[in-house]
Amino acid sequence: MAGxxxxxxxxxxxxxxxxxxxxxxxxQLRNAGGGNLKGLCPFHDEKSPSFQVSPSKGLFHCFGCQExxxxxxxxxxxxxxxxxxxxxxxxxxxxxxxxxxxxGYNPSHQRGERIRLxxxxxxxxxxxxEQLATSPEAETGRLFLAERGxxxxxxxxxGVGYSPQGWDHLTRYLRGQGFTDKELLLxxxxxxxxxxxxxxxxxxxxxxxxDIGGEVxxxxxxxxxxxxNGPKYLNTPDTAIYKKSQVxxxxxxxxxxxxKASRAVVVEGYTDVMACHLAGVTTAIATCGTAFGGxxxxxxxxxxxxxxxxRVIFTFDGDAAGxxxxxxxxxxxxxFAAETYIAIAPxxxxxxxxRLAKGDEAVTDLVEPRTPLFEFALRQIVARYxxxxxxxxxAALDEAAxxxxxxxxxxxxxxxxxxxxxxLGILDTQFVVKRVAQLARWARExxxxxxxxxxxxxxxxxxxxDNGAARPAVSGPALNLRNAVFATERELLKxxxxxxxxxxxxxxxxxxxxxxxxxxxxxRQTIMEAGGAEYGAQDPQEYLVRVREAAADDGVRAMVTxxxxxxxxxxxxDENYAGEQLVTVRRRAVDRRIHEIQITLTRLGSGGDxxxxxxxxxxxxxxQQYGQALREQGPAAL
Numbered sequence: 001m002a003g004x005x006x007x008x009x010x011x012x013x014x015x016x017x018x019x020x021x022x023x024x025x026x027x028q029l030r031n032a033g034g035g036n037l038k039g040l041c042p043f044h045d046e047k048s049p050s051f052q053v054s055p056s057k058g059l060f061h062c063f064g065c066q067e068x069x070x071x072x073x074x075x076x077x078x079x080x081x082x083x084x085x086x087x088x089x090x091x092x093x094x095x096x097x098x099x100x101x102x103x104g105y106n107p108s109h110q111r112g113e114r115i116r117l118x119x120x121x122x123x124x125x126x127x128x129x130e131q132l133a134t135s136p137e138a139e140t141g142r143l144f145l146a147e148r149g150x151x152x153x154x155x156x157x158x159g160v161g162y163s164p165q166g167w168d169h170l171t172r173y174l175r176g177q178g179f180t181d182k183e184l185l186l187x188x189x190x191x192x193x194x195x196x197x198x199x200x201x202x203x204x205x206x207x208x209x210x211d212i213g214g215e216v217x218x219x220x221x222x223x224x225x226x227x228x229n230g231p232k233y234l235n236t237p238d239t240a241i242y243k244k245s246q247v248x249x250x251x252x253x254x255x256x257x258x259x260k261a262s263r264a265v266v267v268e269g270y271t272d273v274m275a276c277h278l279a280g281v282t283t284a285i286a287t288c289g290t291a292f293g294g295x296x297x298x299x300x301x302x303x304x305x306x307x308x309x310x311r312v313i314f315t316f317d318g319d320a321a322g323x324x325x326x327x328x329x330x331x332x333x334x335x336f337a338a339e340t341y342i343a344i345a346p347x348x349x350x351x352x353x354x355r356l357a358k359g360d361e362a363v364t365d366l367v368e369p370r371t372p373l374f375e376f377a378l379r380q381i382v383a384r385y386x387x388x389x390x391x392x393x394x395a396a397l398d399e400a401a402x403x404x405x406x407x408x409x410x411x412x413x414x415x416x417x418x419x420x421x422x423x424l425g426i427l428d429t430q431f432v433v434k435r436v437a438q439l440a441r442w443a444r445e446x447x448x449x450x451x452x453x454x455x456x457x458x459x460x461x462x463x464x465x466d467n468g469a470a471r472p473a474v475s476g477p478a479l480n481l482r483n484a485v486f487a488t489e490r491e492l493l494k495x496x497x498x499x500x501x502x503x504x505x506x507x508x509x510x511x512x513x514x515x516x517x518x519x520x521x522x523x524r525q526t527i528m529e530a531g532g533a534e535y536g537a538q539d540p541q542e543y544l545v546r547v548r549e550a551a552a553d554d555g556v557r558a559m560v561t562x563x564x565x566x567x568x569x570x571x572x573x574d575e576n577y578a579g580e581q582l583v584t585v586r587r588r589a590v591d592r593r594i595h596e597i598q599i600t601l602t603r604l605g606s607g608g609d610x611x612x613x614x615x616x617x618x619x620x621x622x623x624q625q626y627g628q629a630l631r632e633q634g635p636a637a638l
Contacts (some may be wrong), residue, residue, distance in 0.1 A: 006099040016094035027302035028259035050159035061565035121216040128161025138162035165203035210252040218242035273354040279360035302398040310338035341369035405439035500536030502578035508532035579635030
C-alpha cells in the first residue's frame with residue numbers, strides 16, 4: 001500500500017500551485033469583485049455563474065450546488081482522484097518531490113492508478129512522436145501528413161506520432177520504463193494477445209488526445225496500410241481516464257482562445273483541427289470517434305460562460321452523413337445559451353481539404369457564421385416535403401413545429417415561427433405562431449410546470465439558505481438572511497475567516513452561544529479549535545487550512561468554505577466596519593441575556609432567596625451598564 005504523504009509536502013503543494021491557475025484549466029474565470037473570481041460550475045449545470053474562487057485564500061465554493069474546498073479538493077472532484085493522486089498530480093506540476101512516511105521517496109508502485117495511467121500515456125506519446133520523427137518505417141506517416149499540408153513542425157506542435165507495425169514494440173518499451181502488464185492493459189495502450197500483452201495500435205499515425213488540463217488520456221489512430229483490416233480510425237477504448245463522450249480533441253490548445261473570443265468551432269476530424277489552427281482558427285476542436293453530445297456541451301459552456309455574444313460554429317461535410325451530423329447537433333442546440341451556426345465548405349470539402357486547395361484564408365472565411373443551425377435544420381426538414389400541395393405543407397409543419405417549440409427564449413421562438421411560415425409558404429403567419437406556442441405550452445405542462453433548464457436562474461451571490469436539500473447537512477434553523485441577527489453573525493464569521501486581523505483578538509473572546517444560528521455556532525467552535533482569529537492574523541493561508549481540517553463534519557467544512565469565499569457585504573472593509581459587526585453581535589447577546597435575567601427575576605419574585613436575588617440583580621446591573629457602554633462607545637467597550 002502507498003505510504004502516507006508527508007504533511008509538510010502536502011502543505012508545500014497547496015502553497016505552490018495557485019487555485020485560480022488550476023481552476024482556469026477547466027473553466028473560464030472572470031472578476032467577481034472583492035478579489036474573487038467567478039465562472040460556471042463544473043460540478044452542476046447552471047445558467048449564471050455561481051462558482052467562486054478566492055485566490056488569496058486558496059478556496060473555491062459554488063453557491064448553487066454547495067461544492068467547495070481547496071485546490072486539492074477541486075482536483076479530486078473534477079478529475080475523480082483520490083487525495084494522494086491529487087497531491088501527486090499537483091506535485092508533478094510544481095516540481096515537488098514527495099516524501100512518503102512509510103516507504104521513502106515516491107517509488108512508482110506507490111503512485112495512484114490514475115496517475116500511473118496518465119504517465120503511461122505521456123511516455124507513449126513521446127515515444128510515438130520520436131518514431132514519427134526518426135524511424136525509416138514512419139516515412140508512410142510523414143508522407144500522409146505532407147500530402148495534407150502538414151510539415152514536421154506541425155506534427156511536433158500537435159504531438160502527432162507513429163506506432164510501428166510490430167506486435168509489441170510499445171509494450172516492451174513501457175515495460176522497460178517500469179510499467180506493469182496490468183497497467184498497460186488498463187490504460188488501453190496494450191491488449192491481451194495469445195502470449196501476453198501486445199500493442200493495441202500498430203502501423204498507424206497517432207494523435208494524442210488530451211483532457212482540458214493538458215494530460216494525454218488516449219489516442220486516435222489513423223490507418224496507413226491496405227493490409228490493415230481494422231477501421232479507418234481506431235480510438236483508445238473507454239478506460240479509467242478516457243471517456244470518448246467527455247473529451248474534445250484540441251481542447252487543451254483551444255481553451256484559452258475559446259474563452260477569450262467567446263467562440264468555438266467544432267470540426268469533424270483531427271486533421272481538420274490541425275488545418276484550422278494552422279490557418280489561424282485557434283478555437284477549433286473535434287469529437288473523438290463519437291457524435292457531439294451533452295458532455296461536450298458542458299465542457300464548452302464552462303469556457304464560453306454562456307454570455308449572449310458567444311457563438312458555436314459547426315463545420316460538417318456537405319454529404320448526407322454531414323447533414324445528419326448537423327441535425328444531431330441541433331438536437332442539443334437548446335442546451336447552449338450561445339448562438340449556434342453551421343458552416344459547409346464549397347464542393348463538400350472539409351477544412352483540411354479546403355486549406356490544401358485554397359489556402360488559409362479560405363478556412364478563416366469558412367468559419368465566419370453564415371447560417372444559424374436551427375435554420376439549417378428546418379430547411380433540411382422542409383426540403384423533404386412537396387410544398388406545392390396543402391398536404392405537403394401540413395406534413396412539413398407537423399415535423400418542424402415541435403422543433404421550433406423547443407426554443408426556450410419566447411422572443412426567438414416567435415421570430416423563428418414566423419420564418420418557418422415563410423419557408424413553408426403558409427400565408428397565415430399567426431396560424432404557425434399559435435401552433436408553435438401551443439406545442440411549447442403542452443411541453444411545459446407535460447414537464448410538470450416547474451422551472452426547466454431555461455427557467456430563471458439564481459445569481460452568483462444570492463444563495464438560497466432556506467432549501468435544506470440543496471446544502472450539506474448542517475443542523476440548525478433555516479438561515480434566512482432577511483433575519484438581521486443571522487446576517488450580522490454571518491458577516492462577522494466571514495470577517496473572522498477572511499480578514500482575521502480586523503477582528504482579532506476581540507473575536508476570540510466571543511462565546512459559542514453568542515451565535516444564535518446553530519451552523520454559525522459550529523463554525524465559531526471550529527475557528528476556536530483551529531487556534532482562533534489571532535492565529536489567522538499571523539498565518540492567513542495556513543489558518544484556513546487548519547479551520548477546514550478542524551471541522552466536525554463535511555457540513556461544517558462546507559459552511560466554512562462558503563463563508564471564506566463569499567464576498568463581504570461592504571465594499572470598503574476596514575476596522576470600523578469590523579468593529580460594527582463585533583459590537584452588534586455582542587450587544588444582541590447581552591440583550592438576550594438581560595431578557596433571560598429579567599424572566600428569572602420575575603420568577604423569583606419577592607419571596608425568593610435574598611442572596612440569589614441579589615446576585616441576579618447585580619448581574620443584571622452589570623449587563624445593563626455593559627450594554628449601554630456598547631451603544632455609546634462602540635468597539636472601545638469590547
